Amino acid sequence: MNPKEQHGNFSPEKDAPKYADLLQCMRCGFCLPTCPTFALTGRERSSPRGRVALARAVAEGTFEFTSAIREEAFFCLDCRACTSACPSGVRAGELMEICRTQAHQQQPQPKWQTACRDMILQKMLTDPKHLERAMLPARLYQKLGLQWLLRNSRILKLGPQWLDKATAMLPPLGQPLRQQLPELTPARGKKRGRVAFFLGCVMSLMYAEVSQQTVRILSHQGFDVLTPPAQKCCGAPHLSEGDRQTTRQLAIHNLELFLALDVDAIVTDCAGCGSALKDYEELLEDQQDTHKLQLFRNKIKDISEFLSETGLRTEELLPIEQAVTYHEPCHLCHAQGISRQPRELIRAIPGIELREMKEASWCCGSAATWGLKFDAASQQVLDRKLANIAATDADLLVTANPGCQLQLDWGIREAGMAQKVIHLTELLGRATP
Numbered sequence: 001m002n003p004k005e006q007h008g009n010f011s012p013e014k015d016a017p018k019y020a021d022l023l024q025c026m027r028c029g030f031c032l033p034t035c036p037t038f039a040l041t042g043r044e045r046s047s048p049r050g051r052v053a054l055a056r057a058v059a060e061g062t063f064e065f066t067s068a069i070r071e072e073a074f075f076c077l078d079c080r081a082c083t084s085a086c087p088s089g090v091r092a093g094e095l096m097e098i099c100r101t102q103a104h105q106q107q108p109q110p111k112w113q114t115a116c117r118d119m120i121l122q123k124m125l126t127d128p129k130h131l132e133r134a135m136l137p138a139r140l141y142q143k144l145g146l147q148w149l150l151r152n153s154r155i156l157k158l159g160p161q162w163l164d165k166a167t168a169m170l171p172p173l174g175q176p177l178r179q180q181l182p183e184l185t186p187a188r189g190k191k192r193g194r195v196a197f198f199l200g201c202v203m204s205l206m207y208a209e210v211s212q213q214t215v216r217i218l219s220h221q222g223f224d225v226l227t228p229p230a231q232k233c234c235g236a237p238h239l240s241e242g243d244r245q246t247t248r249q250l251a252i253h254n255l256e257l258f259l260a261l262d263v264d265a266i267v268t269d270c271a272g273c274g275s276a277l278k279d280y281e282e283l284l285e286d287q288q289d290t291h292k293l294q295l296f297r298n299k300i301k302d303i304s305e306f307l308s309e310t311g312l313r314t315e316e317l318l319p320i321e322q323a324v325t326y327h328e329p330c331h332l333c334h335a336q337g338i339s340r341q342p343r344e345l346i347r348a349i350p351g352i353e354l355r356e357m358k359e360a361s362w363c364c365g366s367a368a369t370w371g372l373k374f375d376a377a378s379q380q381v382l383d384r385k386l387a388n389i390a391a392t393d394a395d396l397l398v399t400a401n402p403g404c405q406l407q408l409d410w411g412i413r414e415a416g417m418a419q420k421v422i423h424l425t426e427l428l429g430r431a432t433p
Contacts, residue, residue: 008061015101015244022056024090025049031082031092036363036381037075045072048082048092055095065106073099077370077381078240079363080334100242121243125201125233126250132176135205139173162372169410170206177208178229185215185225192222192310193264198254198277198300200270201233202402210402213429214269214303220432221313226261236276240368244283251280255288255296266299267306269425271332271401272368274302278336302332303425304400308341312348317431319351324427325394325419326354327385327408328361329401342400342424349431355392359384366407382411390417400424 010016031048032038038047045054051072057063078093086092108114124130141147150167178199187194195218203211218225231254235247254277258266268274277300281293301309326342333339339361346354365371365381372378385408389397397412397419399405409421 006059008059009064010058010102011105014105015098017055017059017095017098019056019059021091021095022052022059024088025052025056025092026088027053028087030085030087031090034081034085036077036079036081036365037377040377040380046075048076048086048090051076051096052090052092055099065102067107069099070103070107072096073103073242074370075374075377077330077363077365077367079330079367081330081361081363084334084361097239097242098244100240101244102242104242117241117243121238121241122246125237126246128176128178128201128204128232131201131205131233132179135173135176138170142170142173162375165375165410166372168414169406171406171409173206174208177204177211180208181212181215181227183227183229185219185227187222187224188220190222191224194224194226194262195306196258196261196263196266197225197227198231198234198258198266198268198270198273199227200268200273200402201237203270203273207402207405207423210423210426211269213423213432214267214425217303217307217425217428217432218267220316221307221310223264226263228257228261230257234270234273234276236272237368239276239279247276248283248287251283252288255280255284255292258299259292259296263299265301265306266296267301267303269303269400269423271302271329271336272403274300275331275335302336302338302341302400304332304341304345305336305338308344312345314348314350316433317349318433320349320427320431321351322395323353323355323393324396324398325357325389325392326360327357327364327389327397327399327404329399329404330361330363330367332400333361342398345424345428346398349427355394357392357394358388360388362388364404364407364411366403368403371403371407378407382407386411386415386417389419394419396427397421398424398427 006019007016027049035047044050054069058065073096076093076096080093082092124134197215199211215225232250235250238247278297281297284293346352363381364385365378405421412419
């Protein structure tokens with residue numbers, strides 16, 4: 001049998017890890033010091049090589065796909081730090097994402113949980129209008145002062161910890177940015193090119209001011225910015241929850257939409273979106289033309305990646321006399337290999353002092369819904385990060401992903417720390433006339 005086609009006790013009807021990918025692991029252990037869940041538990045099964053070994057045993061028919069394997073598939077942060085460390089290129093996080101797809105078939109949750117999951121992933125997140133309507137109660141909740149009332153009454157402390165955390169993490173909400181951005185924002189000054197902007201769901205709904213700055217910076221840097229209103233979710237939440245089929249449907253839509261535009265690049269300011277968009281090449285390898293997929297992937301650029309490649313115009317930048325430290329989002333540094341570029345942009349701002357923190361690329365404990373599902377473990381991962389942030393004594397904490405920003409902003413407030421958390425483009429926006 002072709003090693004790629006060996007399924008064992010994985011269901012062949014669903015996405016299953018490729019056996020050849022599982023065989024890559026040499027069990028060398030280079031991944032162990034990089035894995036937050038192994039650092040927390042010390043369990044071999046909660047390490048990258050342990051999880052790959054479990055998946056291999058299922059593929060070889062030695063193990064059934066048990067509830068323990070399901071637990072490890074979802075307990076993985078998918079931070080990809082192990083991939084950066086692995087000399088063989090084993091992608092343990094992505095293999096666990098695929099195992100989550102299997103988990104929903106082989107270890108199904110109660111019907112009400114499955115129905116709720118399907119409604120969010122397949123109905124709400126596939127249509128920007130549905131998602132925007134769903135956020136209306138949250139906006140009213142804030143405007144009527146209910147969020148402040150509940151937080152200060154401490155009533156939520158009586159319920160599950162994840163609910164209290166989720167409520168406290170919610171940033172001030174305004175009108176979704178997708179409804180406000182013009183389809184074309186013209187370049188300012190000498191024109192250098194034309195780009196498309198991929199506006200992420202969370203960025204549009206929760207961090208509209210960040211993406212407004214992204215578009216303004218690109219325009220100021222001399223680029224026409226196209227923001228097609230018909231774009232849909234990148235599919236990152238679906239990959240995280242094991243719904244790869246819906247991701248493919250979204251991917252085909254976005255692929256056709258953006259490739260129809262005459263642009264030099266497709267820019268995003270969300271690390272999670274950028275990682276998912278670059279994964280389309282592999283997700284659709286059996287459904288789409290290879291050249292088309294490569295063309296799309298080559299056009300996807302994180303804002304820091306794009307400005308670093310094209311060259312940042314610095315002659316008009318305003319000075320910012322502050323010390324900053326930088327937290328590297330996992331899906332930027334590990335999934336996309338973008339680490340140098342954000343630092344280059346930070347250093348290019350006059351007056352900035354960049355103070356490197358220890359373990360800057362260590363996960364913050366957010367990881368999509370992981371920080372709520374495993375709230376106690378998430379707090380331990382976060383505490384390690386907060387200690388490293390505090391040691392820098394920086395004025396600002398800069399990051400480049402909305403999930404990280406939500407988690408870090410909440411953690412810093414809860415810990416009574418002084419740093420303000422901002423996105424990289426907010427920092428650049430402050431320096432841009």
